[in-house]
Amino acid sequence: MENFPESSSKGTKRRRNEDSDAGNTSSLEDDLTFTDTSVALRIMRAQFPHIQKGSVEPFILKSQLYSSVKDRTQVDRELESLRRDKVLRLFKLNTGQDDHAVMFLDDYLNQIDRVVKRMEGKKVEEYEVFGWLKTHVLDSKLETGIEHQELDTKWFSVLRMVFLMQCSLLSLGGKVKDSHISVLINAGVLTRQLIDPNMYWFSIPNIGSHLKGIVQGRKEIISLLSRRRYKEMMLSSLEKKRLRTSPLDVRFHLRDLIGSGHLRTDQAPTGLIIRVSKD
Structure with missing residues (x-):
């Protein structure tokens, strides 16, 4: 099992920020697909948008993994293995019926520690x-x-x-x-299920603004592409757009939308094209 760096050390945080800054200068086209889930998790964790307000430890959407590792069965199998080995945890989100977030256990415990410190x-x-x-x-x-x-x-x-x-x-x-x-x-560590009041979801503290951003960012990108004549745009141009409604960057949302099937990619001589998927 691959050892992922703990998020609690200052040195690791500094390396993560450096990795994130380095990753944000490259195009999504350069690292859109990966050979396995562990590699995808490590890269996406390093590329998680650095947000000053409402700070949350890096998390990855399962849909983003589906966009990067073509075999969804492989993703599910490897996530289950990492979950059983207590490397990461999965969280049900209220942003969509099948939306799940993935967070490394060290990061999640660190997030809880932030809540404790405030209390x-x-x-x-x-x-x-x-x-x-x-x-x-x-x-x-x-x-x-x-x-x-x-x-x-x-x-x-x-x-x-x-x-x-x-x-x-x-x-x-x-x-x-x-x-x-x-x-x-x-504190945002548990949320009550609406269907069954005796059931609770484990949740990520302080993730509220990010969940709102996920929903609004999806709508903004789909709307942007839908207004274009062929409902498509070159990835290199789309990546340069700054979203008005989400604190998360375009790359974060594109991986999510591609993995969930709302967008698709097509290779052209001039580069990768992002298109709205037909119903």
Whole structure:
């Protein structure tokens, strides 16, 4: 298994920024396709747009992997292997029915640490719930969602030991308080499923503005191409466009739209052409 650099070290962050800056100077045509999922993940992670406001650790959309690795079955198989090996986590997004984000586990834990840092000074029982999540839930629950009952089961033994030592009333027996789960929801670590109120999705804190950008960026690029006579544009020209509605760059959206089937590519003597896919 390939070892990916941890995102928590300053040196790694500096190298990531350098890789990102270097990657943004090259054309998407130079690295549109990859031989395997691990290579695609590493490159896309390095090329994740650097955004000052609403900082979020790099994430990759599954649709972007589909655009770069032609065999979708291979992508799914390799993602599953990396997920089981606890290299990365997958997250269900509310931007589309089949939208999923991929984030390396080190990056995700670092993202949670940012939330914890902002909560310094609040009540201990609220503050410590993040530690219980990282140690006793994320390590064993690798799926995208979790049931309310599972949260109670996985945390109860931990909570009981902690509060027994503190002579808490929980030493008499009990369960995880709803306030603990509410803290995680408010922090953006969990989101409640609308269909089943007893189910939660694991989510990425601070990703809200980026999710809005994904939806709006898709619409802006499709609209831009649809207004052209043949609903197409040279990739080299399209990459130079600056989006008005999304903090994410054009390359990020093009990979997403190609992988989801909304756009397609055609090779021409003058370079790669991006076209709106016909219904």
